[in-house]
Amino acid sequence: MGAKRTFVDLDAAGPRHEYRAILAKIKKDAVCPFCPQNFKYHTRPILHETRHWLSTENFAPYIGTKHQFLLLHKKHIEHLTEMSPAAWGELLKHAQWLCKKYDLPAGSIFMRFGDVKYTNASVAHLHAQLLIGTKRAKKTFPIAPPLGFSTKPYIPKK
Template sequence: MSLYFVGNARHAEQAERMRALEAAGVCLFCPEQLDAEPAAGLVASTDEWTVRRNDFPYAGTKLHLLVVPRRHVTDLVDLPDAVLAQFWPLVRSLREEFDLTYYGLGARCGDPACTGGTIAHVHVHLLVGDVDDPGHEPVRLKLSSRRSN
């Protein structure tokens, strides 16, 4: 399995960034890279989790956060129980911080070539649709894809 699956990129800039990171052997979501990124997108960080704004938010969202474990795994259930136990309190704190009355959570586990994802480092999308936009279209989270591209 490759680290990135460019076939699921939604933007040319995103695909270009993924190709460069793949060539360098760098995982965008591993701590070394997350900690080196500008703090502008950082929302929260614990010993086990980092929350950042998505650089390429889904169409129709007014808030798109990525809740990323600080361990490189491709499946949430491969995280230790102690790490998983910190997830829900973190989501609760995000709900309170952003005063959310509605939101969606989505995660893809496994090979991104099959899940609709772009990176082989599991993360959870916290999505808030912009329902006050008169032209609002429902937010779409792709959950599968063909391997060939």
């Protein structure tokens, strides 16, 4: 009662300082930024919308991505167990639409769900991300989105 719910995790912004400032404002407003009625924080255009999902560009992409799309489950849910099989199937079609539209030769898709303290997601509202960087060459580095936490450090091999 009266306790403000927090829908965002500022620590997940990492070195993205402008993004952290936006998250701080959202936290202060105590709203979920991915719910359609609060979508004012998001400044990128909606690219595709279907019954369960909408896709847009991530406005705080990881360094080095060529494309980083955000796929939002339109209804506020947070855990995978709340998603319907129909929505799951529609997510595939939605991702395929992006692949065709942007002529993606490859990509990665990931979705975190549940308690953000386990996943390092910045927003609890269920969403997926589809991204692509550049083709591997001599001076390229892996794009490594944080997908949770470990008690052991992860050091990529060179």
